[in-house]
Amino acid sequence: MNEEERQEILKRIPPDWLAEFEAAARRPLEQRMKYAFIKTYRPVMDDAKYRSFDTMKEYREWCRRELPDWLGYGDL
Amino acid sequence: MATFEYKQAEEVRDAFERHGCRYLFIGKSGAILLGFPDTTQDADVFVEKSTKNGEALVAGLRDMGFTVTDEQAVEIKRGKDFVQLKNGPFDLDLIFAPDGIEKFEDAWQRRVDVQGFHVCNLDDIIASKVASNRPKDRESLPRLISFREYWRTYLK
Numbered sequence: 001m002n003e004e005e006r007q008e009i010l011k012r013i014p015p016d017w018l019a020e021f022e023a024a025a026r027r028p029l030e031q032r033m034k035y036a037f038i039k040t041y042r043p044v045m046d047d048a049k050y051r052s053f054d055t056m057k058e059y060r061e062w063c064r065r066e067l068p069d070w071l072g073y074g075d076l
Numbered sequence: 077m078a079t080f081e082y083k084q085a086e087e088v089r090d091a092f093e094r095h096g097c098r099y100l101f102i103g104k105s106g107a108i109l110l111g112f113p114d115t116t117q118d119a120d121v122f123v124e125k126s127t128k129n130g131e132a133l134v135a136g137l138r139d140m141g142f143t144v145t146d147e148q149a150v151e152i153k154r155g156k157d158f159v160q161l162k163n164g165p166f167d168l169d170l171i172f173a174p175d176g177i178e179k180f181e182d183a184w185q186r187r188v189d190v191q192g193f194h195v196c197n198l199d200d201i202i203a204s205k206v207a208s209n210r211p212k213d214r215e216s217l218p219r220l221i222s223f224r225e226y227w228r229t230y231l232k
Contacts, residue, residue, distance in 0.1 A: 024113035072212030
């Protein structure tokens with residue numbers, strides 16, 4: 001990929017996102033991870049120490065049935 | 077319960093390495109390791125489903141301080157499709173059959189290694205989110221797809 005092709009691709013990225021990607025690329029991984037992982041309480045989801053599901057289908061159904069919609073794990 | 081940070085990712089990498097467990101960071105946590113600037117609560121690993129790998133996985137989890145009962149160990153070794161662990165030093169989701177990815181071996185061949193962390197390729201992370209089709213995935217997809225474009229130019 002030459003510089004012209006690279007610039008063409010970068011032009012398609014919204015400028016605010018591009019600025020964020022470039023800022024992140026300048027930070028070491030350790031610092032990026034410090035900013036990226038957050039911990040807030042999620043009702044139901046965080047109320048058990050261990051859960052397992054035989055199939056992903058079963059897991060998705062459990063999410064739809066049990067979790068509040070606003071957590072974003074349900075259907076579109 | 078500690079928030080997942082670089083140190084915890086190192087623990088995962090090193091414990092799984094010691095026991096020979098084949099894993100790949102996946103989901104937004106994988107994308108973050110590849111440089112995607114976003115936030116997440118979850119550290120997700122895609123684990124190869126096999127008896128041998130299951131044994132290595134359980135040994136690695138116990139090394140890290142997860143409380144895995146014998147009954148849970150049997151389940152994990154057998155390879156459930158999805159296991160959620162909140163019984164250790166940090167939360168960890170084990171995914172044995174992510175939506176949108178046919179076989180572990182294919183994803184392993186396409187993986188990206190970042191500072192010794194094995195990470196799913198962005199194509200696989202995106203494919204998995206597209207297949208999951210949950211609101212939270214759909215929300216992050218346009219930005220993640222743009223990041224893939226950026227990432228590709230960055231690599232070449």
